Amino acid sequence: MNKAAKSVWTNCLSFIKDNIQDQAFKTWFEPIVAINLTEDNALHIQVPSKFFYEWLEEHYVTILKTALTKELGNQAKLVYKIKMENTYGNKLPFTEQIPSSQRSSVKTQEIDVPIVNKNPELKNPFIIPGIRNVKIESQLNSNYSFDNFLEGDSNRLARSAGMAVANKPGGTSFNPLLIFGGVGLGKTHLAHAIGVEIKDKFPEKTVLYISAEIFTQQYIESVKKNTRNDFIHFYQLIDVLIIDDVQFLSGKAGTQDVFFHIFNYLHQNGKQVILTSDKAPVDMQDIEQRLLSRFKWGLSAELHQPDYETRISILKNILYRDGVEMPDEIVEYVAKHIKSNVRELEGAIISLIAQSSFNKREVTIELAKQVVEKFVKNIKREISIDYIQKVVSDYFQIDTETLKSKTRKRHIVQARQLAMFFAKKFTKASLANIGNQIGDRDHATVLHACKTVDNLVTTDKQFRKFVDDINKKLSV
Known part of the structure; x- marks a missing residue:
């Protein structure tokens, strides 16, 4: 191992450990091995599998970028060396089936990945009013689709309403569509899925996904620069506006006022508004009544905790997606003991896959019990x-x-x-x-x-x- 690489990576790990949960650090960063540091500031690291690399890029690219830039400057690059071991009999974990004649026990693959955020914040929301040929990036995540948002009793109303909106944006009584529920139940996933479906069916429509927090930051910036009217005009160009975590507007009178005007314009012109929140309109505090009344014009659909059958379906879908086979008794054990939300359910099964892969252990009910027990201990108990x-x-x-x-x-x-x-x-x-x-x-x-x-x-x-x-x- 290159000493410089080890030193840089040790410093990066120290920074990362201070900024994420212990369980996530142990699962996704401890197994990484630093291999080499080149003269052009490219750090080579080895990860256990392609799935592992994809997970890092999907969930931890920002913190990796921050840590590495802190050590090596803005020109830093990260090169993944992927080590895929045959620990699942006839299948390489997390890969497509490969004929045995073409497979060796260990394969490596190098991927040069510049440290950039795949989902940057909206670069410049202010454009010249009235110009319709300006391309507006949707900010949607195509990985969130209706195909991988599994239906169950806990989400049937919200999912069905979302599909209706996707088939006829602005043309249903579900305008606005407000999706609300607790943490990790799939609000953001469903909001993205609606937007992705609309873009697929109506490519000419301008769709924009944005969090209420970034919307607020943009508004504050527009006030500082005296460009409030440009800010409003920009959002009036949108055909389908998706605002995530709208409860963030609580107590922010100026942002609520400007959103009120934008909402009225979009609604009156047959545009679609989709909102997500961690609570129902009746429970929102410090939101103006005139805005709350508009939230109630359409449909408020609640996402509940998934029932046992839905949890089983979610786990099997994750395993199928990642090309992993696992006995039914283990899937059932995880579903029975991780109940609170979809995010924790997915985290538990991924931790189990990772533990098996890294430690070269067969997935058994004993291993499942160990992983689930540790995982549950790291989850703050949600009182029912x-x-x-x-x-x-x-x-x-x-x-x-x-x-x-x-x-x-x-x-x-x-x-x-x-x-x-x-x-x-x-x-x-x-x-x-x-x-x-x-x-x-x-x-x-x-x-x-x-x-x-x-x-x-x-x-x-x-x-x-x-x-x-x-x-x-x-x-x-």
């Missing part, structure tokens, strides 16, 4: 509404059915209100979803419960003790 109801019921020494019942006895009502209050505090569920799970109430009842708890905490010493005690139990 059912768990909150159980903790509250146990605290007041009642059963959960009584808690959810229609009784108006004071101590039961207070317990029910506390369950709703903590469900809103500790989960990403919408008010409607909380009410539905706690005795089939509506969102207005949940909102009233939360306000009642807030008021009682400041006026009733005993009630404040209830809140503190339950909060400690749920925060463990």
Whole structure:
């Protein structure tokens, strides 16, 4: 190993380790070996497989760029040497089938990859108003498609609405289409999939995907440069506008105002608006009412946690995509123990594949248990509404059915209100979803419960003790 290469890579690893989670670092960076550093500042590193290289490029290109530029300057390049070992019988892991006559036990492939971000931020959103022949890059990720967004009970409404919009953008009652739900449930994936489908079916349409954060940054820049009108005109050129994480606009009055005008123009001219959020419109705080009312004009579709059957389908799809065979019992074990969201589910199965590949171990149920156990420990526990109801019921020494019942006895009502209050505090569920799970109430009842708890905490010493005690139990 070239000493200079080892030194540079050690420094890069130190920087990377400080900026990503431990599990991700162990899985994706510890197995990398630095081989050589050339005079033109090209660092050669060896990775276990093509799949490994593609994953790094897809998810960690920005941090690799930052780390290497920090060490070698702006001219730095990264060269991957891919080592693919035959650890899966007749198949090379993560590759297409290769006739045995053409296969050796170890193959290497070198790919020279300049350190650049594949998905740069919008370079210049300000163009001369009215010029329609200016090419606007969509900023879409073509890897996110309807083909790999598997349908299940948890996402059927949102997916079906997305397909309807993709077939007739601006021509359905789903305008705007607001997709909301917790972390890792596929909001961004579905938003991209709609845009990709529209570009495929209507190549003449101008589609733009942008996060609400970058939209806000662009607006602030336009105010500084006194080009606010150019900013508005640019967005009025878009046929399909996709804004991700629209809850980021909370509390930003100026950005909300300019988005209000852009939204009105697009909607009135038959253009399609697609929004994603981590909460339903009724739960959004510090968003102007006139904007919230427009969010409700179309359809708000919630993404829920995937059920067991959907989790099985997702795992099998990942394995098929990467050319990996795995026994059904192992797939079922992972699906049974990783429940919270799609992102964590995918991370768990990829960690299992990686562990098997790097350590040259056969995928067994024992290995699956080890990987899943370590993975689950690294995931912050997401408290469910059912768990909150159980903790509250146990605290007041009642059963959960009584808690959810229609009784108006004071101590039961207070317990029910506390369950709703903590469900809103500790989960990403919408008010409607909380009410539905706690005795089939509506969102207005949940909102009233939360306000009642807030008021009682400041006026009733005993009630404040209830809140503190339950909060400690749920925060463990």
